[in-house]
Amino acid sequence: MWWPLPSFPYPPSKDGFWNPVTSTLNWCEEDYYATIYSAEIVNTLTNLLFMGLGVKGIISCRRNQHDQIFLVAYLGYLVVGTGSFLFHSTLKYPMQLVDELSMIYTTCLMVYASFSYTRPTHVRLILGISLALLSVLITLYYHYIQDPVFHQVAYAILTTVVVLRSMHTMEVTLRPRWRNSREEDRLERQRQGLPVPTKERQHYENVRDMKTLKTMWFMVAYGLSIFLGGFAIWNLDNYFCSSIRRWRRQVGLPWGILLEGHGWWHVMTGVGAYLYIIWGIWLRHCLNGRQDDYHLRWAHFWHFPEVIRTTPISDNGVSRAKKST
Template sequence: MEDGISSFWGPVTSTIEWCEKNYVYSSYIAEFFNTMSNIPCILLALIGLISSLGQRFEKRFSVLHVSNMILAIGSMLYHATLQHVQQQSDETPMVWEMLLYIYILYSPDWHYRGTMPTFLFLYGAAFAIVHSQFRFGIGFKVHYVILCLLCIPRMYKYYIYTEDVYAKRLAKLYAATLLLGSLCWLCDRFFCMEISGWPINPQGHALWHVLMGFNSYFGNTFLMFCRAQQRGWTPKVVNTMGILPYVKIEKPKTQ
C-alpha cells in the first residue's frame, strides 16, 4: 500500500500493513486511526491499575495492567512508524502478556509454584531474543493463537464456577468484545480491497484496538473478582458512575 504523501520514518520495513492509507493526516504518523485507537486501551489499563493498587490486590494484577499499557504503547509505535523494530515492540509484549495471563489463570492450582514463573520468564525472554533476530509471519500468529487457546479452558472453568450474576456479565462482555473485535480484525485483514472501494473506511483494525482495550479490562476485572473469591476477600462488582465496572473487596482484618 503506497498511499503516503510523505514519510518521516522512511520506507516501510514492517512485515504487515493494514487497511488504512499511510500518512494522510501527518508525516509523523503512518496509520493515524490505528495509532490513536490505542489511547482508550491505555486509559482503561490505567483505571484498572489504580483500582488494583488502591485496594491492594496482588502485584500480579498491577503487572498485568501495566503490561496492557506497554502493549498499547508498543502498538502505537508500530502503527505510527510501520518499522520492523517497532513492530517487534508490539508483537513481543503480546506474547509476554499471554504468558502473564497463563500464570494468573493456572498458578492457583499449580503444585510446584516456583517452577511456573521461572519457566514462563525464561520462555518470554527466549522468545524476545529469537523474535529480535528473525522475522515471523504466520508463525507468530499461530504461536499467539496457541497461547490464547491455552487460556480459554481455564477462563471457562472460572465462569461456570462463578455464581455472581455481575461477575458472569463481565465474562460475557469479555467474550463478546473478543468475538466482535476478531471479526473487525479479520475483515480489515482479508477484505481490504473491497473495503477500500467503500465511500468510508470503517477502520476495522482501529475498532479491534478499542474493543480489545475493553476486552482486556473486562477480562482483568473478572480475574480480579475470581482471585478475590479464592482469597476470601468478599468481592463485589460495582460500577463507576454507573458505567465502568470494577471489583470492590473487603479483606478480613487478619489480612
C-alpha cells in the same frame, strides 16, 4: 457510490517523517494521509483506549489493594497499548516487536496467575521459569522467521489456555455443587476439627456465589463476543482491503474512519482484554474467600467495570470487617 451526508475528500498520501517502512506488516489504512508524523492515524489513536484503561487499572489496583500480579498485568496491558501506538505511528520493525511481543509477555503473566495460585513455592518457581523460557523462545523464533502468523497462533494458544483455565477455576470455586457444601462434607470437616459454617451461613454463601457466577459468565460471554467480533472485523479488513479503501474514498472523511477495521480491532480487543483482567481480579478475591470484602461495580454493560473494596482498611492494612461463620 452516492453518499448523502456531508464529507470532505481524503487527502493524498505524503512522504512520512518515519519513512522508510521497515515493519513486516502494513495494514489496510493508507499511510501518511492525515499527517506526516503518523503513518496510520486511526490505528494509532485507537490505542489511546488501551493506554487509558491501563492507567485506570493500575490506579484501581493500588487503591483497592488487589494482588500484585494484576498490577503487573495492567502494566503489561499499558505497554501493549503504548507499543501499538508507536508501531502504527512509525511502521518500524523494532516498534512492531514491542507491540506484538508485549502481547505474548502479558498473556504469559496471566497464565502464571491462573496456574500458580495455592501451588507450593517450588511449583510456582518451575512455572515461572518455564513461562520465562517460553517467552524467550517465542521471541527468538519470531525474530528469526519474522512471520506474523506464528505470533498470532502463539498468542491465540496462550489466550485460549488461560481463558479455559479461568473458566474451570470459576466453576469449581463458585458453583455450590462442586464445593464442600453437602452434609457429608460438613461432617468430614467437623471430624477434622476444621471450621464449619452454619446452615444459614452456607445458604447465604450459596445464593451469593450463584449470583456472582451468573454475572461472571455474562462478563465472559460479553468479553469474548467483543474480542472475537474485533478479530472478525480485522480479518474482513485484511481480506477486502482494496474494496474497503475504495469505499472510504467514496464516502470521504470523517465517515471513512468507521471503515478502519484494524482500528475497531484495537478498540474491541482493548475492551475484551480489560474485562478479562477484571474477571481475573474478582475471581482471585473469590478464591481467597473475600467475596464480602469486594464487589463488582458495573452499572451498565456499556460502562467499564471495576472491582472495588467494600470494607474499609485499618491503619495496619487489614480489613476492619469480621466475617461470620
